[in-house]
Amino acid sequence: MDFEIMLCDFSDGLQVVSKLNLPPSMDRLPEPPTSQLLTTVLESGLWHNYYPGDPRIELDLSRLVSFYDTSLVPSLVPLRQHQHRHEHRLEGISPADAQNVRETLATALTQPGSGSGIHWRSLFRIITLRYADRLELIRYLLNSTELETHRSLTETGKLVQKQLRISLTPYIINGAVPSIVEGDAGTRNYSWTAPIFKYCATAHTDFIVSSSKLTPSEQLILTAIRDTNKEICRVTVKMWAEGVYEGLDPILGQPSSSPPVSSPEALENLMNRWRGEIGRLLRWLDWSIWIKCRPACGPEARRYPVVIVPGEPHRVLIFQQMCHLPWAFPVSPQVPESISQLDKEWVTPEPKCIRRVAPYDID
Incomplete structure (x- = not known):
């Protein structure tokens, strides 16, 4: 969610704007506790976690060089098999691939021109906004139990089908009618x-494909966007069409020769297939917009120990929270007691809510 910048030449394009000689804080006030300093650093780091990030920094994506380019660094592909993105490293890259990256980077930095002029970040944002919330909602509906929601399988199926149809509405042409093989x-x-x-998978990129001004880096980005769009549309169109055949779509209805869902078992099988499809899709996409606290952090932190206001024994002072990834904290000097704890807290961290004011959640 964050990145680092390495400046090799401070004389190239930089100038001093402000140069203040501030006394150390300990000369004026008692030194704040480590927990306060760490929490303050984390809080300031969260300001630019979401789109558009830090607007003062504009990445030149027309010169992008990616270690996820499988044609550039094929030696990393087998090393990443069955690994989560958090575990991806450059360790194990072959000398030939490392040299190839250096040469590609040198070429990108010296190539003339500024690329096609396409604002790729806006295109990323458009696709993310179009699908992120709806896919997450579909997963939620499918994973909600009948006991929790008091909805029947049929009701849940129709709700999911409606979300799929809304997502695909711009691409469902009049001639698209379900049929049975004669x-x-x-x-x-x-x-x-x-x-x-076809229309779903190409709507956002067809106007770019024919451009002759794309740099090799932009060709790589375009390929990634097209592959992502195709997979999203493949899964959602397939799920929606299955729902049509099961009689869950209120508009297209069901082909007259197609048997209706006759038992809860048949509908349960459909729900299980859908859960598997949407789960695999979201894991494959692995968008950072889904890295968040669940449930979302409220405006107040309801946790103990609590502070009781004198004279008002039933009133509790509760303070604001912020969401952070555990691996943003400095590593504890104590070695975890078990591998499972190591896996949970360090290797595959989960966002959680922490307090922004004393008493802090970190030491």
């Missing part, structure tokens, strides 16, 4: 969804 009653034919998938 001569083989009950066999579903999904060829009618092909144009829907």
Whole structure:
């Protein structure tokens, strides 16, 4: 969620704006506790965690060099198999690939021009905004139990189907009508969804494909966007079409020769398939917008020990929270007692809410 900048030449494009000689804080006030300093640093670091980040920094994506470019660094591909993104490292890169990266970077930095002029960050944002919340909502609906929501399987299925249809509405053309393969009653034919998938998968990138001004870096970005769009549309179109055949779509309805869902078991099988599809898609996308505290941090921290106001024994002082990733903290000097704790807190950290005012949650 953060990145570092390495400046090799301070004389190139930099000038001194302010140069103040401030006395150390300990000369004026008692030195604040470490917990306060760490919390303050974390809080300031969270200011630019979300789009558009720090607006003072504009990345030149037309010269992007990525270690996720499998054609550039193929030696890293097998090393990342079955690893979470948090575990990805450059350790193990082959000498040939490392040299290839250096040469590619040198070429990118010296190439003339400024690329196609396409504002790639805006395109990333458009696609993320279009799908992130809806995919997350679909996963929530599918994972909500009947006991929690008091909804039947059919009601849940129709809610999910509605979200899928809303997502695909701009691409569902009039001629897209479900059908059954002739001569083989009950066999579903999904060829009618092909144009829907095509329009969904290419809507955001078709105008770029024919551009002759793309740099190699921009070609890489375009390929990544197209592959991402295709996978999102493949999964959502497939799920929606299955819902149509099961009679869950209130607009298209169900082909007359297609048997309705006749048992809770059949609908449960559909829900299980959908859970698997949407779960795999979200894990594959792994968007940073989904790295957040669940439930979201409230404006107040309801945790103990509490502070009781004198004279008002039932009133509790509760303070604001902020969400952070545990690995942002300095490593504790105490070695974790078990590998499971190490895996949970260090290798695959989960965001959590911490207090912004004393008493702090960190030491």
